[in-house]
Amino acid sequence: AQSVSQHNHHVILSEAASLELGCNYSYGGTVNLFWYVQYPGQHLQLLLKYFSGDPLVKGIKGFEAEFIKSKFSFNLRKPSVQWSDTAEYFCAVSGGSYIPTFGRGTSLIVHP
């Protein structure tokens, strides 16, 4: 069975600070990896995804994530956060069943 662990449950940053949210998964086979974001009052939106190829994936709004297979990790990064990045972020992995398994989410608050 696959599982996802997000290490930071709550992160508070000031604008312009750099962001890195940790995500580790457990699954023995080929995986697809996702980061989703839920802004206050809105639905879950796909930030970026990794299926194959270049392990450094660029998504929307300046986010990127790096798949490190040896570490079973898919950390999300952004060099300079904005107040509008305040949201909840979810890492997800899908393996053989193609059904995504989600982590608990990380609540990010960015102070202006």
Place this chain on the structure above:
Amino acid sequence: EAGVTQFPSHSVIEKGQTVTLRCDPISGHDNLYWYRRVMGKEIKFLLHFVKESKQDESGMPNNRFLAERTGGTYSTLKVQPAELEDSGVYFCASSQSRGSGYTFGSGTRLTVV
């Protein structure tokens, strides 16, 4: 294209009552998924439809939950009778094929009092 639509957006019901949630996937998406998030916890998979067939319902918590997708279009999730622990946000997602990007609806926040 229209996104995944869920309604109602909020529902408050008393313990023991019945509630039916609806999800309209993106047109042409054969795969439809139901998820639930209890406050502060992870988003948990409930079940997966391919067209009108239940492909995987391993996440359904118990037999008080019944999901249908007649005709392979919209889906309903009925909770009968509702219990306090059923409170949470119920998400629906659809995808064109398994493993492709999933588009989520805005969710239904269910509160059982």
